[in-house]
Amino acid sequence: MSAQRIRPATLSDIDELDALEQAVFATDRISRRSFRSLIARETAETLVAERDGRIAGYGMILFRAGTGMARLYSLAVHPDHAGQGIGRQLLEAAEDAAYEHDRLFLRLEVREDNSGAIALYRKMGYRAIGRVADYYQDGMAALRFEKVLRDAARPVIAQTPYYEQTTDFTCGAACLAMAFARFVSPDYLDPVWEVRFWREATTVFMLAGPGGCEPYGLATVATDHGLAAEIWCSSESYLFLDTVRDPEKRRVMELAQTDFRARALAAGVAVRHRAFALDELRDNLAQGRVAIVLVSGYLMMGSKVPHWVLAHADDGRHIIVHDPWVEEERGETAGDAANIPVPYAIFDRIARYGRSGLRAAVILEGKTAHV
Template sequence: EASEKTGAGHGRVYMRLEVRKDNAVAIKLYQNMGYRPFGEYKDYYEDHTDALRLQKRILYPGTLTRLLPIPYYPQQTDYTCGPAALIMAMSSLSQERESGMMEELRIWREATTIYMMSGHGGCSPVGLALAALQRGFQAGVWLSTRDTPFVDSVRDVKKKQVIELVHQDYLRQLAQHDVPINYRAITQDDLEQVLEQGHIPLVLISTYRFDYKKEPHWVVVSGMDEHFIYIHDPWIYASDHRFALDNQYLPIKRSSFDRMSQFGQMRLRTAIVISPGAAAESTT
């Protein structure tokens, strides 16, 4: 317990340890303390016995941390992090909002970039803002560049053209709603102000810190304090043995968050801020 307190005091989110796989007593003790297995080391000890790797989350928000009451919703596919994040934001602002895989896929169809890296396309920040507007919410968009987001994630010329066409169409639709785009990176001061107003930011990050893959990923900023930015991460990393509880109010050091919240060769920084509109307020 002393080691856990020390680790948490230094901003460590997880405590990890190894134990012999044949030491059932020790394994049970650690599991009773909240540790869960997440891997193993082969031939770890001098007698060639394998080691079981265990981990426990030790850092949680403090009592003085400002947190928004955001219900957790996990994404159901590997390409719908944006819709899942938007569902969490809308559900927090309007308790009677529909959630579930069908709504998740509807939003993806409305906001997709068509192509992105490999496989299915992810979601455009402008497309997600439009999806929120269509559901009666207000949405603000921050983009650090006027270039087309994610166009540098594909090499094929035709795919680049499709991404650019889709982006221009989203921009035309957003202009019809008289929603201006803030062509600058959203700052941590901006995020603090947004949270104080009760609005909910969705921020694009790179997944490198979690899985070393450098993929674009939408998360919900659910709180802040002096040292950390807390997020709701819609993707449950099975390889890391994380559960839904681990993905709520997940603390990220402020200095680390700045490095995480940029993507691609153009170092894209983008965010969407969701707030209640007249239609959404009427259902709360």
């Protein structure tokens, strides 16, 4: 039986990597010089699959500084060893390396005509998120794929059920439904409750469409229906008005927010007017609470809209998040959006919105937990 292992590449592998590159790719090859600099680079990881002491394949990932992303820069298996599971093992090793580097996603581009590699990526749980025309030297288009990274050996056992929002504007209400399901009853995981919570907590308008929710509205509805709530909000001003030009819309939003503030105050909801620190969130999660947290939608759904997600657990390195938004057009399923392990540093970066870096969260727990 042949001996096989996967290990990090070293500079002494360059001759073999170069030969492999020539054997596998007709265009867009990585040069010896690039191999040399990529192997040495801190922000790249090159893994080789050895079979009987020879390199049978390699995979390379790049880490872009300041993002939650790792990119599969190259994956190749020598034709003599194709179809033996080496490509899959290299890809798994690359995913593990990206996860260990605190990345949230692994992304890759693949030639549109490369049906073998596309089959491998689909089988490994990647979903197509876009197409880039004229990407390769010969003019071929690329398909872009993405996968949320998780620890396969330690799946999250969530106490909080997941619920997918059924409209574009009910993210906050869907988070409330999940919190109620955690503390009261799974019956709340229902579009009737989702829309009711939204009607009760909406700011009426937001951006172009119907209004989303703001923290005082969410906290008011939570307490009205029997949860204990606390608001953390870095701004004392009315929220989400920057992009609203129509004065009448602004007036209505301000009235709705005035009402929510008065009701939250009357209900005894504590409000902290400062940006929360990650450790404060972690302390609250450790005490069995959950948090509806405002994020810039950027990482989660590729656009900069205010968005609410539910932070419900902490594994010591990640905040575990239920994102109620499932991007069906990009092939996402509820399985992708539930229990997303967001590395601490990335969570800290995405948990803010807009130019002013508004930081907001509503901390929730069952009322009986107090006594």
